[in-house]
Amino acid sequence: MAMHAIRIHAFGGPEVLQDDTLPLPVPGHEEILVRIAAASVNPVDGKIRAGKHPSVKDDDLPVTMGRDLSGVVEATGDNVQGVAPGDAVFAMLGWDRGSYAQHVVLKLGEFTPKPQNLSHVEAAAVPLAALTAWQGLMDHGKLQKGQRVLIHGGAGGVGHFAVQIAKAMGAWVATTCSARDIDFVRKLGADRAIDYKAETFEDVVANIDLVYDLVGGETQDRSFKVLKHGGRLVSTLQEPDKAGAIAAGVTGIHYMAAPNAAELAEIGKLLLSGRIKPFVFATYPLQEAAQAQAALEKGAVQGKIVLTVDP
Ligand SMILES: NC(=O)c1ccc[n+]([C@@H]2O[C@H](COP(=O)([O-])OP(=O)(O)OC[C@H]3O[C@@H](n4cnc5c(N)ncnc54)[C@H](OP(=O)(O)O)[C@@H]3O)[C@@H](O)[C@H]2O)c1
Numbered sequence: 001m002a003m004h005a006i007r008i009h010a011f012g013g014p015e016v017l018q019d020d021t022l023p024l025p026v027p028g029h030e031e032i033l034v035r036i037a038a039a040s041v042n043p044v045d046g047k048i049r050a051g052k053h054p055s056v057k058d059d060d061l062p063v064t065m066g067r068d069l070s071g072v073v074e075a076t077g078d079n080v081q082g083v084a085p086g087d088a089v090f091a092m093l094g095w096d097r098g099s100y101a102q103h104v105v106l107k108l109g110e111f112t113p114k115p116q117n118l119s120h121v122e123a124a125a126v127p128l129a130a131l132t133a134w135q136g137l138m139d140h141g142k143l144q145k146g147q148r149v150l151i152h153g154g155a156g157g158v159g160h161f162a163v164q165i166a167k168a169m170g171a172w173v174a175t176t177c178s179a180r181d182i183d184f185v186r187k188l189g190a191d192r193a194i195d196y197k198a199e200t201f202e203d204v205v206a207n208i209d210l211v212y213d214l215v216g217g218e219t220q221d222r223s224f225k226v227l228k229h230g231g232r233l234v235s236t237l238q239e240p241d242k243a244g245a246i247a248a249g250v251t252g253i254h255y256m257a258a259p260n261a262a263e264l265a266e267i268g269k270l271l272l273s274g275r276i277k278p279f280v281f282a283t284y285p286l287q288e289a290a291q292a293q294a295a296l297e298k299g300a301v302q303g304k305i306v307l308t309v310d311p
Contacts, residue, residue, distance in 0.1 A: 005101035006289045009062040011051030014290035014297075017065065017100075025105045027077035032106050034089060036071040037120030038283075039099035041292045041305040042128050042157060049293065055095045064098025065289065066307075070114050070123035071104075080108065088114040090268075092127035092259040100289050102309060110259045115271040118278070120311050125278035125304035126161075130267045132236060132257035133162035133212075137169070140234045140253045141210045145170035150205055150226060153214035154190060155181035158236065160303045162212055163188040164276040165267075174205045176219070184279075184302050202226055213237060224248040279303030 001024040008016050027033040045065050047053040056063055070090040073083055083089070091111035097104055114123045136158075137143045149166045153159040154175025166173045167189035174192035175185050182193045194201050202225045209231050211223040216237030221244065223233055229249040233240045240252025270276045281302045284292035286309045296305050 003102035004286065005064045005098065006066070006286060007062045007064050007098070008049055011049065011058075011061075014046075014049070014294045016049060017290045017293070018062075019287060020062070022101075024103055027075055027080075027105050029077055030079050030108045031077040032073050032080060032083060032089075032111070033075040033077075034069070034071040034091075034104055034106055034111075035074045036069045036099060036102060036104060036309045037311050038071075038124035038309055039066045039069045039101075039286075039307045040124045040126075040128065040157075041289070041296050041307060042067055043296065044128075045100075046293050046297050064101050066093075066099030066101070068092045068124065068127035068129075069099035069104065069309075070118075070120040070126075071309075074103070083111075088116075088120070088123075090114045090123040090127055090264070091261075092131055092257075092264070094259060100286060100307060102286075109261050112261045112265045112268055115268045117272055117274070121280055121283055121306050121308060122278045124306050125157075125280050126267065126271065127259075127264060128257065129157040129304060130161040130165070130276075130278075131260060131263055132158045133165050134263050134267055135255065135257050135260070136212050136234050136236060137162060137166055137210070140255050141212060141232050143169055143171060143210055146172075147209035148172045148205075148207060149174070149210045149212060150201065150208045150223070151175040151190075151212045151214070152196075152219050152223070153177070154185045154188070154193075155302050156214060157301075157304045159214050160185075160188055160279055161276065162214070163190050165270070166212075168270055168275045171210075174201075174208075176201055176215070178300070180300070181302060188279075210234065213240075224250065280306050282306075283308050
């Protein structure tokens with residue numbers, strides 16, 4: 001039995017993506033084999049492809065692209081309970097496998113049931129982006145009900161979940177975005193949308209408990225000014241400046257999101273109740289993964305881009 005997988009054999013632009021035929025993986029101890037219905041495209045995919053991500057080095061090539069998916073269980077390995085062939089699941093993967101493929105093996109602790117009210121395409125948009133938002137706001141940001149949050153980049157893949165999760169947790173939410181995304185982030189629940197090209201966010205908000213930074217650079221450096229003493233600056237991009245954090249009396253954190261089935265199940269409950277929703281901006285068939293990555297890198301994407309594998 002064989003499957004298609006989109007891999008890279010060398011680092012470069014979207015043109016290095018290659019449609020390869022590989023043997024079907026076999027689920028081992030505490031693993032399941034999943035037929036992938038849809039997989040999402042994340043900025044990390046482009047960074048890996050370009051050789052700009054520390055997780056994948058020359059020696060690791062070739063690698064299958066893609067870090068999350070929704071699909072249907074096809075087989076189970078030994079010592080697997082509570083999940084059976086035919087069940088729909090969604091998951092974020094560890095670094096050692098890829099989801100731009102027809103099948104993948106998942107480990108216990110990576111997957112959870114797909115929310116029944118979502119299609120596979122919608123569910124595939126969730127795992128990496130929503131887990132990143134959850135871990136940034138909750139685990140590292142220690143977000144509490146009633147706090148004031150500023151999210152930089154609230155219209156993107158992670159940001160559109162972050163705005164909704166922060167609102168679901170009872171926070172007051174401001175977010176920076178492009179002018180064309182103002183209505184979008186308002187519909188997600190943002191209390192204040194800030195056009196980052198027309199407004200200076202430091203002039204608009206103050207006394208912020210948590211800045212969630214999905215942009216980095218000078219946007220991150222300027223964020224110290226809006227934080228309360230004792231506040232937090234949590235970034236997916238880079239370690240906040242230590243001297244700046246001390247001077248402002250805040251905690252600065254950079255983190256890497258990781259698979260976590262228990263947290264994905266919490267996110268699943270919010271999805272099932274309709275309190276948060278994925279927004280799928282565009283879909284591409286698996287074979288057009290290169291065009292999908294190029295579209296995300298061009299920018300101006302609201303929410304997520306998803307690859308359809310076998311929807
Ligand atoms: N550490 C981790 O584990 C982890 C996990 C997930 C993501 N990330 C990183 O976090 C970043 C965000 O991820 P994502 O999936 O949300 O990316 P994305 O879907 O590309 O969204 C980025 C958003 O930021 C907006 N933006 C760009 N410059 C901005 C600025 N100066 N001020 C405010 N908004 C701005 C973009 O809008 P325009 O296109 O209109 O400019 C876009 O809406 C990426 O760099 C990604 O690699 C890291």
